[in-house]
Amino acid sequence: MDTVIIYGVINSVTFVLIAIGFSLVYGVSRVPNFAHGATYVLVGFLTWSLVNDLKLNYGLAVLISLGVSLILGMIIYRVVLLRLKGMPTSEIIASFAVSLIILEGLRLQGIGGFKGFIGPGYVLKPFISGKIQLFSVFVSYQRLIVVVAGITLVVALWLFTHHTKMGLSLRAIAQDEQAAMMLGVNADRTGTIAMALGSALAGLAAVIILPLGNITAEAGYKVLIQALAVCIIGGLGSWAGTIVAAFLVGFAMKLSTYFFGAMWESVVLVGTIILILLVKPSGLMGKQKELEERV
Amino acid sequence: MSSPYRRKKRLDRSIKVRSEGLYALSSWREMTYLLAPRLLLIVGLLAAPLFLDLYWQKVLCAAGIVAMLALGFDFLAGYVGLVCLGGALFIGFGGYAAGLLNAYWKLPPVVTIPMATVIGACLSTLILMPCLRLRGVYFAIVTLMLPMFARTIIIALGVFGSTEGLTGLDIMPNHWIELYVILIAVLAALFGLRRLVNEDAGLIMMGIKDNDQAVLAAGVSIFRYRVLAVFIAGLIGCFAGAYLTHLYGWLGLSLWALDFSVLPISATVLGGMGTLSGPVIGALILTPLSEALRGFGQLRVVLYSLILLVVILYKPEGLMSYIERKYHQFERWEKV
Numbered sequence: 001m002d003t004v005i006i007y008g009v010i011n012s013v014t015f016v017l018i019a020i021g022f023s024l025v026y027g028v029s030r031v032p033n034f035a036h037g038a039t040y041v042l043v044g045f046l047t048w049s050l051v052n053d054l055k056l057n058y059g060l061a062v063l064i065s066l067g068v069s070l071i072l073g074m075i076i077y078r079v080v081l082l083r084l085k086g087m088p089t090s091e092i093i094a095s096f097a098v099s100l101i102i103l104e105g106l107r108l109q110g111i112g113g114f115k116g117f118i119g120p121g122y123v124l125k126p127f128i129s130g131k132i133q134l135f136s137v138f139v140s141y142q143r144l145i146v147v148v149a150g151i152t153l154v155v156a157l158w159l160f161t162h163h164t165k166m167g168l169s170l171r172a173i174a175q176d177e178q179a180a181m182m183l184g185v186n187a188d189r190t191g192t193i194a195m196a197l198g199s200a201l202a203g204l205a206a207v208i209i210l211p212l213g214n215i216t217a218e219a220g221y222k223v224l225i226q227a228l229a230v231c232i233i234g235g236l237g238s239w240a241g242t243i244v245a246a247f248l249v250g251f252a253m254k255l256s257t258y259f260f261g262a263m264w265e266s267v268v269l270v271g272t273i274i275l276i277l278l279v280k281p282s283g284l285m286g287k288q289k290e291l292e293e294r295v
Numbered sequence: 296m297s298s299p300y301r302r303k304k305r306l307d308r309s310i311k312v313r314s315e316g317l318y319a320l321s322s323w324r325e326m327t328y329l330l331a332p333r334l335l336l337i338v339g340l341l342a343a344p345l346f347l348d349l350y351w352q353k354v355l356c357a358a359g360i361v362a363m364l365a366l367g368f369d370f371l372a373g374y375v376g377l378v379c380l381g382g383a384l385f386i387g388f389g390g391y392a393a394g395l396l397n398a399y400w401k402l403p404p405v406v407t408i409p410m411a412t413v414i415g416a417c418l419s420t421l422i423l424m425p426c427l428r429l430r431g432v433y434f435a436i437v438t439l440m441l442p443m444f445a446r447t448i449i450i451a452l453g454v455f456g457s458t459e460g461l462t463g464l465d466i467m468p469n470h471w472i473e474l475y476v477i478l479i480a481v482l483a484a485l486f487g488l489r490r491l492v493n494e495d496a497g498l499i500m501m502g503i504k505d506n507d508q509a510v511l512a513a514g515v516s517i518f519r520y521r522v523l524a525v526f527i528a529g530l531i532g533c534f535a536g537a538y539l540t541h542l543y544g545w546l547g548l549s550l551w552a553l554d555f556s557v558l559p560i561s562a563t564v565l566g567g568m569g570t571l572s573g574p575v576i577g578a579l580i581l582t583p584l585s586e587a588l589r590g591f592g593q594l595r596v597v598l599y600s601l602i603l604l605v606v607i608l609y610k611p612e613g614l615m616s617y618i619e620r621k622y623h624q625f626e627r628w629e630k631v
Contacts, residue, residue, distance in 0.1 A: 032432045083608055089378050089568070092435045093560060094607050096380065100557060100600040108594055134439035190360050221553075225443060227441040230438045236433065273437065 002135045004251075004258050010143045012250025013150035014209055016243055018223055019230035019286065021201030023242040026231065027174045028194035029187075031081050034095040036202050037224030040101035043069045043203035045106055046123050061140045068204045073199025077192045103220040110114040122215040124207070142211050153201070154243065170194055229269050233276050235283025244284055248272070300631040311623045332622065336572065337482060340579075344474045352474055352581070356542055358582035359477035360386075363535035364559035365566070365574030366484050373458035373569030374492050375524040376504030377427075381438035383555040384422070385532025386539060387445055388415035391455060393537035394546035397464045404465050404541045408476075408534065415533030427521045442551040449548065460547025467541055477538055481575060484531045489571050491527070500524055554596070554600045558585070561599040564606050567613025576615060 018040070019259035025033045043065045051060035076098055084090040132139055172180035173190045181187050202223075230249055234241030249272060256268045276283060314325035344352050364382040371377045393411035396402045402410070426437040449455055467473040491497050502510045502516050511517055540546045558581065559574070566577030581602070585595045606613065 018418065026432075032436065080608065089372055090607050090611065092378055092380070092432060093564060094604055096557075096560075097600040097607070098440075100553075101597055101604065104596040104600070108597060159626040169438060221443070225440050228440070232433065233437060263447070266444060266447040267451060270440055273440070274425050277437070279429070 002137050004254050006135070006137050006139060008251040008254040010147055010193065011254050013147045014205075015204035015230050015246035015250050017146070017150050017209060018202075019227040019234075019242050019246055020153065020239070021198040021205065022227040023234070023236075023239055024157075024170075024201065025194050025198035025202055025233050027193035027239060028170050029077075029085075029173070030150065031077075031085075031091055031191070031195070032095065033076075034197060034224065034284040035076055035099040035102065036227055037220035037222070038099040038200070039069050039072060039199045039202040040206045040223045041106065041215065041217055041220035042072070042102055043206040044210045044219075045122065046209055047210075047216075048124055048215060048240075052126075060256070062105065062207045065207065066200055069203030070196045070200040073196040074192050074232070077195035080109075081195070082188060082191070099220070099224065103217050106217045108223055123213075124211040124215065135199075140212075146208055146212070153204070157239075166193065198253065224259060226269070229273055231283075232273055238283065241284050301628045302631055303626050304629045305620075305624050305626045307624050316387065317627055336575075340478050340482060341475075344471075344478070344608060349470070352470060354583055354586045356474060356477050357586070358579050359481050360535045360539055361558050361562055361582050362481045362575045362578035363477075363484060363531050364555060365562040365578050366481070366488060366571065367531040368559045369563045369568060369574045370488050370492075370531075371524060371528045372563070373571075374497065374504060375521060376507070377521065377524070378435040379438045379528070380435045380556055381441050382532060383442035383551045383558045384445065385415065385419055385529055386536035386555045387442055387551040388419045388529075389533030389536025389538075390540040390546050390550040391415075391536075392418070392533070393508070394461055394464055394496065394540040395455060397541070398461050404467060408537045408541065409556070411537035411540075412534040414528055415536060416526055416529030419529040419533065423525050424522065427518060427525065439556070442553075442556065446548055446551040455546075460545060460549075462545050464544045464546065465541060466544040473542060477535075480534060480538070485535075485571060485575055488527075488531075496520065496523065528563075530552070535567045557596065557599055557603075561603045563613075564603050565614060567615035567617070570613065570615040570619070573613050573615030577613070580614075 006235055022033055022036045025031060047061045047066040048066060050056045050064060051058055054061075056064070076095070080094050080098060081091060132141065132144065159167075162170050169180070169185045169190055170193065172183070172185050173187055173194075177187055180190075205223075208231075226249075230245045231242055233249060234243070234245030249269060252268050252272060253265045256264045307331040310325060310328050313319065313322075314328050317326040319329060337383060342386070344355060347355060367385065368379060368382055369381045389411050392414045393404075393407040396410060422441060423438070426434055429486065453462065467476070492501065492531070499510065499515055501518050502515075503520060506519050536550065539550070562577035562581050563574040564577070566573030566575065581599065585599065588595050588598060610617075
């Protein structure tokens, strides 16, 4: 049972890390960033390449790839999503297309001598190797780093959105776009910032979580699905809901693994979504107006 | 002095206006104007196999499958307002239903395809039902997950041939039947849907897409019409799935693959959303293109996505709306 609790917490914090970026972007600009998982994987591979091909310092490589994800987010928003604002169908399809281009592009072979990132050989080093014993359970330091980083990130994000001018403008746009624009908040600029920040958060999640296993392009879809699942369960656009949902899903998954076996993890994920949608369509803490968002 | 400013004026051709009413029947010219595009598609599609070799005939079958899925997607997205990113769900249900009926009860394809179409459509409607209370983003997200979910369940339970799938299922008796079954199905689905969207039910569905609260306020059950729409799209998609299983005599996890969700969407966007005939044309263009690029592996998916992105950003009306406009209207520059 110790295992379930400790790994449940770690798993939940992983979900928080994965989902918070998506939730931020959706909350601010109501744009579903389907390229979230792709950014995550891209940062993983980029860091790997910088460390192994260009022999850069690990820390420097992480910083560079985070910068790249930040810029990538800005470009996606400026070039693609901004042109389609207000057309939900096109937004979904376009950001999904971006995600596919990145994820499948990473697996592209034989163009310009590019080998394609296929196979299990891509592993990032943990920041600190080794294990520690917490109540009868061995936990690697990297997993502890995940938890610490997750908590720090949530606190930092809370401080950012409540005590800085930029963060306040993000929240203003999220709450009431019209009113915020009247008070001089530039919606496009805020959207770009949110998207850049969201992508960087995806990248951050990648560099913290990926050292736990190897990097594959398929993980992009998995991460996207998990982020979406957590956000739907918590209520899209609700940040507190995202965290609660991450813990709910994280523990539900670990419990099902404990009782039934690892194959049931994803079944639990979708099962929870369908259950939540049936019982409370706006998600656990969804603040959406029922009639406007769903019928 | 001529003004440097000019604008494009776009007007309906007179023949379009003349052929709108019943009087179109009194003149061959007007009747030809109305029928020519339709006949071109029907005859072109039915005659195409005669000029193709065996390999490209197979490609045409694949294009037919994509066209069916694209029709379903376009109907749901363009007329009911449900963006379904899970075309693979329909293919999977239809394909597995047909394959299992064939494998376990030894039913011939003549029986399994219709049965699988209905069973698959019922199942996919049931699965999507809880999600029908959502719309837009929410629906898209859930439908994107469902095929992957079905896949993991099959692996987890180890049923239906699990990861290897089932091989050695019955295939079609001969390749002409194979070809014409799908071609006629595509045409039937296309003209059936075009008829449907002009009926009362279709008008209500479009109303739901534009403003569901107004429809709700008018005392019409949105949920019922959405279920109906999903069921119809399910019939079309599951037919394609059942057909696919018997085309290759095989079923497996790749029936839930992302390709079946992405390619129809690309075809729809390229052909023009909300035109119904556009997706068919888009599928007939994209599938052979992707076949020609088969040697490049993943490049195909990247290419569809690029086409998708470029078209949606720079030519959002799509091919069919463009052709339609040129056919019905003329343009001229005019001084301002």
